[in-house]
Amino acid sequence: MEKVQLSEGVAIDRLTFGTYRLKDPGICREAVLMALSLGCRSIDTAAIYGNEAAVGEAIAQSGVPRGEITLTTKLWTTDDGGHDRTLRAVDRQMGLLGVDYLDLMLIHHCVGDCHGSYRALEELHGQGAIRALGVSNFAPDRLVDLTLCCQVRPALLQIEVNPFYQQHHAIATARRLGVMVQAWAPLAEGKGSLFTHHALSAIGERHGRTAAQVALNWLRSRGLLMAVRATSEEHLREDLGAFGFTLTGQDLAEIEALDTGMSTYYTKPWDEVVEATLSHHLPGRGAS
Numbered sequence: 231m232e233k234v235q236l237s238e239g240v241a242i243d244r245l246t247f248g249t250y251r252l253k254d255p256g257i258c259r260e261a262v263l264m265a266l267s268l269g270c271r272s273i274d275t276a277a278i279y280g281n282e283a284a285v286g287e288a289i290a291q292s293g294v295p296r297g298e299i300t301l302t303t304k305l306w307t308t309d310d311g312g313h314d315r316t317l318r319a320v321d322r323q324m325g326l327l328g329v330d331y332l333d334l335m336l337i338h339h340c341v342g343d344c345h346g347s348y349r350a351l352e353e354l355h356g357q358g359a360i361r362a363l364g365v366s367n368f369a370p371d372r373l374v375d376l377t378l379c380c381q382v383r384p385a386l387l388q389i390e391v392n393p394f395y396q397q398h399h400a401i402a403t404a405r406r407l408g409v410m411v412q413a414w415a416p417l418a419e420g421k422g423s424l425f426t427h428h429a430l431s432a433i434g435e436r437h438g439r440t441a442a443q444v445a446l447n448w449l450r451s452r453g454l455l456m457a458v459r460a461t462s463e464e465h466l467r468e469d470l471g472a473f474g475f476t477l478t479g480q481d482l483a484e485i486e487a488l489d490t491g492m493s494t495y496y497t498k499p500w501d502e503v504v505e506a507t508l509s510h511h512l513p514g515r516g517a518s
């Protein structure tokens with residue numbers, strides 16, 4: 231597996247194994263054990279996934295030395311935001327994972343007291359409990375704001391990137407700040423019929439590859455990391471085999487044309503998302 235060097239000396243696999251939606255502990259353990267057995271050495275989880283204990287059990291059962299694994303988890307700021315709550319949350323999350331250090335801790339969303347949370351993470355970084363810090367789903371302006379006033383530069387920005395949502399501005403901004411980008415939902419969870427998409431499949435046919443492999447190879451050609459989830463061994467083997475070919479200029483232009491500029495996950499227009507969030511946090515005082 232190709233490794234990429236992040237700031238703070240943390241090496242991470244080009245393709246990290248993702249565990250979103252693997253809430254069932256048995257399914258999650260089996261999936262992580264399968265990924266480790268196939269050579270994956272980077273694992274991504276989050277407090278909100280509800281599976282940190284299962285991820286930790288799989289790592290312990292696998293026999294792979296902890297030092298070979300790059301383990302990422304994320305802070306759920308709605309519950310654990312702010313300095314003191316973040317310190318408690320990281321302690322709890324490390325307990326669930328059964329580890330005495332984290333390789334990467336990301337703030338999951340830019341909601342609430344992210345600056346307070348980030349200062350707590352910087353302290354833990356200084357104590358050696360977290361090797362590198364990062365953020366997820368921060369829009370370019372929020373990433374600039376955090377990066378310009380923090381002490382420890384975020385090593386990683388995890389955002390949705392796939393052929394249907396290419397995120398050129400966010401990626402360019404992160405690059406200017408020296409922050410590595412990792413794509414989540416790189417396969418759009420199969421939305422937009424990605425696995426049988428006519429353009430991706432046609433490109434794949436020219437290289438003897440699948441549409442999924444074309445999507446992952448394209449991310450690598452953009453210099454991106456990616457977190458991919460697969461519970462099927464066949465799928466994961468296919469994904470791990472996505473990198474041994476080179477897309478042509480014509481291929482890249484055809485993929486570029488697939489950008490909708492819209493998330494495949496957050497399907498509502500942003501004003502609806504803002505209204506729903508306000509209604510949730512300020513009951514009876516939604517936006518007017």
Ligand SMILES: NC(=O)c1ccc[n+]([C@@H]2O[C@H](COP(=O)([O-])OP(=O)(O)OC[C@H]3O[C@@H](n4cnc5c(N)ncnc54)[C@H](OP(=O)(O)O)[C@@H]3O)[C@@H](O)[C@H]2O)c1
Nearest residue numbers: 248249250414415416417418419457458459460461462465
């Ligand atoms: N920071 C965030 O807010 C955030 C949000 C979402 C995700 N993430 C992270 O990013 C990871 C990946 O994103 P994701 O899980 O949303 O979606 P994804 O990796 O784009 O898609 C996962 C789906 O693709 C299928 N699949 C994988 N490889 C395939 C192949 N070669 N052919 C056909 N189907 C294939 C899997 O099926 P099977 O299970 O049947 O194999 C699964 O249903 C997550 O697991 C999580 O770690 C982060």
